[in-house]
Amino acid sequence: MGTDTPLKTRKIQIVVVGGGAGGLELVRRLGAKYGRKHHDIILIERNRTHIWKPLLHEVAAGALDANLDEVGYRSHCHRWGYRFFLGTLEGVDRSNREVVLAPLLDDDGTELIGRHRIRYDYLVLAIGSVTNDFGTPGVKENCLFLDDRAGADRFRNLLLNHCLRVSRAMSLDRHADEHVRVAIVGGGATGVELAAELFNSAGALRHFGLEVFDESRLKVSLVEAGPRILPALPARLAAAAEGELRALGVDVRADTRVKEAVPHAIICEDGERIEADLLVWAAGVKAAPMLARLGLETNANNQLIVSNTLQTTRDLRIFAMGDCCSHTRSGLERPVPPRAQAAHQMASAVFRNLGLIMRSKTLKPFIYQDHGSLVSLSRFSTVGSLMGNLVGGRMAIEGRLARFVYTSLYRMHLIAIHGWARGMALLLVGRVNQIVRPQLKLH
Known part of the structure; x- marks a missing residue:
């Protein structure tokens, strides 16, 4: 060179x-x-x-x-x-x-x-x-970030370890009240999508060796400093997404500012302490x-x-x-x-x-x-708005149509980085993998 x-x-x-x-x-x-x-x-x-x-x-x-x-x-x-x-x-x-x-x-x-x-x-x-911790004390030392695959892999391994711990405890004592507690800071797309996906995975674990583990053993808190989650979406869609999360069992806390992160807990500005086995910070990027x-x-x-x-x-x-x-x-x-x-x-x-x-x-x-924003709540729902400033306004979509558009974004990404022929071939292979591969990655 x-x-x-x-x-x-x-x-x-x-x-x-x-x-x-x-x-x-x-x-x-x-x-x-x-x-x-x-x-x-x-x-x-x-x-x-x-x-x-x-x-x-x-x-x-x-x-x-x-x-x-x-x-x-x-x-x-x-x-x-x-x-x-x-x-x-x-x-x-x-x-x-x-x-x-x-x-x-x-x-x-x-x-x-x-x-x-x-x-x-x-x-x-x-x-x-990278994740923006806004200088909040203790975040770098005690929270997990989903900036890259290494961070995502680390979270998954820790999550599975805690699920195994709870499953073992429940096997030994059917009356034990054990839970995997996850606190997610940030009510944007990443935090909301992760919260929903966790319940999807928890529901499937019973089929992969954790017979006594299910969604009821999972406690997820979603903490947002702003007045509502998903500020990029219209208020009606954000409210619909919050309703879906609450129905799953997510404890959604808007207007809640974090003062500090300590080992296994988030400390709010009002002094409340949210205990958790896993702390995830998804409150913004820089x-x-x-x-x-x-x-x-x-x-x-x-x-x-x-x-x-x-x-x-x-x-x-x-x-x-x-x-x-x-x-x-x-x-x-x-x-x-x-x-x-x-x-x-x-x-x-x-x-x-x-x-x-x-x-x-x-x-x-x-x-x-601006083509709008879409948020996937795993298999449970998808909400979003389309078109954005292309037509001078937004068109709210939910359900199957929103899910179809959401998955189409990934298809477009594959075509953009691989070209049409190879991109379409990979989409076909991906569809086959969904059928023949395990539903969860457990390693």
Whole structure:
């Protein structure tokens, strides 16, 4: 990756940092269009495989086996004509147009690859987001986060251990009043979907060796600081979702602010103590703190400020997209929300503008189209609103139609990162796996 190659013979090097939904779609499209002859498309990602982030609550509850749905970057890059580097972004040397990658360590701390640099002609930052604890004491030390697969796997393992503990206790004493207690902080989509999925999994465990365990052994508290859960949805749909959760047995607590997290308990501002075996923090997201140290313009949540073309304000060779950037369209008060649909639309816009900038053409502005929000309550219900500003309003949907649209979002994601032929084939394989594979992942 030296910089001494004559420019006239050097390939145009486009580096994309972050292999989430947007980044993976972008490198696939770049590789498919430009190939390896005159371009060098590089993806840098700290994980070896990709799992669609909106599915992490299903991985955490054991309803989804990530081994069947994950995408290996090395096989994907071979198919689509880009290169993959395993690594973590540490900095950007803008004067030399190089990204700096942190040393790659083995599990025991042994350095496998030292700190190194990769040059770029154009750089796209798409590193996603992390959980925002808002500086609440004890959260980092005592709460679980669903930022990635590792976090989801950790939650599932701990959940199964506690289910086994309760099942054993009930087997020894049928009159024992044992429960698995889970406290979820954050009444947005992630918290609500996880709460519902937990009851779906608890109901299935009796068929997998825990004969005396069922939904009645699960106690879930959903804590939301705002006046209601699901603030992104119309009030009527949020109320319907809350009704479904309460019918399942979820203790929904709105207008409840968390003061502190301690081992096995959440302390509320009014002094109430919510005891739990597992504490999950899903109260919001922010960009990685590292982005604020790159010398680029950022906001209070460490997000990179981008222009209408999704270029960073201080360096036109650097684009940013997805949850790690903040873009507010002229005339609007609020920035584009951190959703999967926004990452998908931004990937298309950056792909188009990279083609234009390489031909010295005028770049086109990114215009976000709000297609609405959907929230899945596992097999129990799905609620949401469609269309958004496409028709100047919202159309509320529930039930089977909402569930169909919700599952269609994942189908669209597969097609975006694999292309039509392979995407449709994987959908068929996924359908077969639903029939022949166990209902829960128990390991």
